[in-house]
Amino acid sequence: MTTADEARAASGQSDAALAAPATDSTPNTVDGIAFARLYGEPLFKLPQDLYIPPDALEVFLETFEGPLDLLLYLIRKQNFNVLDIPMAEVTNQYLGYVEQLRKTNLELAAEYLLMAAMLIEIKSRMLLPVKKADTGDEAEDPRAELVRRLLEYEQMKLAAQRLDQLPQLGRDFLRAEVYIEQSITPRFPDVNTDDLRSAWADVIKRAKLVQHHKISREELSVREHMSVILRRLQGARFMEFSELFDTTRGVPVVVVNFIAMLELSRESLIEITQAEPFAPIYVRLAYLPA
Incomplete structure (x- = not known):
């Protein structure tokens, strides 16, 4: 046999050995799933030298609370x-x-x-x-x-x-949670006439609590009122004291008018006379000698 024939024979023997190995290394399983892993390697059957302690499988059937x-x-x-x-x-x-x-x-x-x-x-x-007890009872x-x-x-x-x-939450039933999408358009409650009347009364009540009194400043001239009194006395011999005051124009005008009358009396331009106590008071122009 030549060297080439020997090489082909050896090659044929090695291919046959790979095709049919001496020992079967495929695990004897049905579904091919390992039931455990030992040091990262799958374990398809229990080892023969596995030791199980006698009390490892002891089971207590009844447990008591005391x-x-x-x-x-x-x-x-x-x-x-x-x-x-x-x-x-x-x-x-x-x-x-x-x-x-x-x-x-x-x-x-x-x-x-x-x-x-x-x-x-x-x-x-x-x-x-x-x-028996000392009392005779049993x-x-x-x-x-x-x-x-x-x-x-x-x-x-x-x-x-x-x-x-009893039914317990989380064990026998669960809390129902429903998501309701709210409408974008707001819905306002209806307002009746009683609500409007009550709101209006409340506004009026608050308005009465806050009131403003505006004071306007009016410029009054005493000299001007002195001239008015003199003009009115020129056409009359006597005039009653109250006729010289215009009460329709307000208190400030009456006060200034009274001051003007006092100023005329001080300057001896008018005379204020009274016939007797509690009698009417009259005003007239002062007598000036020629």
Whole structure:
């Protein structure tokens, strides 16, 4: 065989080995999905040397919220009368559960040990002969305090269950939320006549509280009023005092007119006379000698 033939034979053997490998490396799976990953690599079947501790799959079927809950569970499960508890049987069952609990969780078992001590004490007192009290009445049942606590706990537990059955937001129903697109055009409320009358009365009331009194300044001349008085007295011999005042023009004119009359009297241009007390007052021009 030549060298070329040997090369072709070796090449053919290597191609056959690649086409049909000695061991099948394809994982034995149906859907090709790994159920776990170990160090990033897919794991399609459990390893043969996997160690599972004996207590790894231990399951607690009943969980209790405390010693009273466990004791009530033992009584109700066996249909015992709460008012006549068989302490021997219930205590043995209770101690069996506490012993099992101590092996797994010592801290949690401490809560149940006090109740266990109480059950043992009641059981011991029931074994002793009953003694009457000093008053002659029968001695109280050692189980009375325990029965009272059990009945109160059962009432609270039933009330809690009834409350839990009520519909709760987020658990039984959800709050409905509806988005309503508001209209762009505003809608104003209607106004009746009573509202308008009340608003108008309020405006009038506020207007009366704020009032303004405008004072206008009028320039009045005393000399001018002196001339007016002299002209009026020239055509009459006497004139009554009140006839010389024009009350229709207001108080300022009357005051200036009175000042003008006083000024004329001071300058001896007029005479103011009266015949007797409370008699009318007259005004006339002063007599001037020739």
